[in-house]
Amino acid sequence: MTPINDDQILGEVDISEITPTGKTKHTVDGVPISTEAKLRLVRLPGDSSIYLIHYGTNDEELTDTCHDSTEEALEQAKFEYGIEKCDWTFFE
Amino acid sequence: MFGEGSRHESLINLPMNRIAKLPLRFLVVLLLAATWSMTGVFAASGTERSESPSFTAAKTPLPVPRGRAPEIPSGQITESGVLRQAENYLRRGYKEVSPGRYVSADGTRQFRYGAHETRNPANHHAHFESLQGGRVTENAVVKIVPDP
Numbered sequence: 001m002t003p004i005n006d007d008q009i010l011g012e013v014d015i016s017e018i019t020p021t022g023k024t025k026h027t028v029d030g031v032p033i034s035t036e037a038k039l040r041l042v043r044l045p046g047d048s049s050i051y052l053i054h055y056g057t058n059d060e061e062l063t064d065t066c067h068d069s070t071e072e073a074l075e076q077a078k079f080e081y082g083i084e085k086c087d088w089t090f091f092e
Numbered sequence: 093m094f095g096e097g098s099r100h101e102s103l104i105n106l107p108m109n110r111i112a113k114l115p116l117r118f119l120v121v122l123l124l125a126a127t128w129s130m131t132g133v134f135a136a137s138g139t140e141r142s143e144s145p146s147f148t149a150a151k152t153p154l155p156v157p158r159g160r161a162p163e164i165p166s167g168q169i170t171e172s173g174v175l176r177q178a179e180n181y182l183r184r185g186y187k188e189v190s191p192g193r194y195v196s197a198d199g200t201r202q203f204r205y206g207a208h209e210t211r212n213p214a215n216h217h218a219h220f221e222s223l224q225g226g227r228v229t230e231n232a233v234v235k236i237v238p239d240p
Contacts, residue, residue: 028233030166044208049190051208065221065228066193066204072226079227 004053004061010041010070011090015081016057024080026054026063033062039081041073041088052076164220164232170239174218178203181220199223 016037026033038055042064052073053064067073074085165177178194179186185197192206204219215235222230 023227024229024231026231026233027166029168029235030232047191047207049193063231063233064208064219065231066190066208066219068190076227 004042008042011088012040013088015039018081020080021082039077165234166232168235168237171236172239174236
């Protein structure tokens with residue numbers, strides 16, 4: 001995936017020490033993803049959706065989910081990791 | 093049941109010249125019995141015969157789970173196959189809720205194949221997702237490869 005520009009990142013949270021709730025199963029080419037280190041909220045140019053992007057330990061994009069709003073994306077993050085809005089660092 | 097069946101079969105196998113000599117009323121009864129036997133009318137009428145476990149087992153189809161979502165594709169899909177797979181996954185009545193994002197009529201399945209998924213030619217992919225209460229519960233990234 002092409003790199004995300006900094007100005008497209010709305011927020012991020014470190015999840016390297018957090019155990020997922022297990023409520024969501026992510027696979028890439030049929031293989032479950034693992035060793036997730038970070039989540040970012042991203043708005044891409046020309047797209048009103050908010051992407052919740054999962055990053056690995058080398059800052060590589062692993063997968064993402066797509067949401068209608070920042071609040072929806074935060075709810076998805078809470079669903080998957082139990083993290084609250086106050087755990088996030090926001091950039092805008 | 094075996095006795096009935098064997099008697100019934102022997103009557104059906106009577107030579108035509110002997111059948112022609114049988115009384116009309118008997119022929120009608122014989123014809124009705126053969127028809128009922130073939131269409132399973134005994135089972136539908138709730139008679140004693142329909143309550144026989146062996147008869148019911150032979151006529152009842154296996155239960156099919158209803159409302160079950162189709163399996164999420166995984167691995168790789170060819171360019172020409174991805175839209176067909178998406179339509180199979182979403183089934184009829186799906187909607188495009190935002191550019192490149194499609195949701196099934198019952199709101200439980202989502203397919204994503206928009207600008208974000210196609211922006212890098214080296215990583216052309218699509219997402220097949222399961223939704224529950226608005227949350228993503230399964231997210232399968234499937235690589236899209238050129239047609240052979």
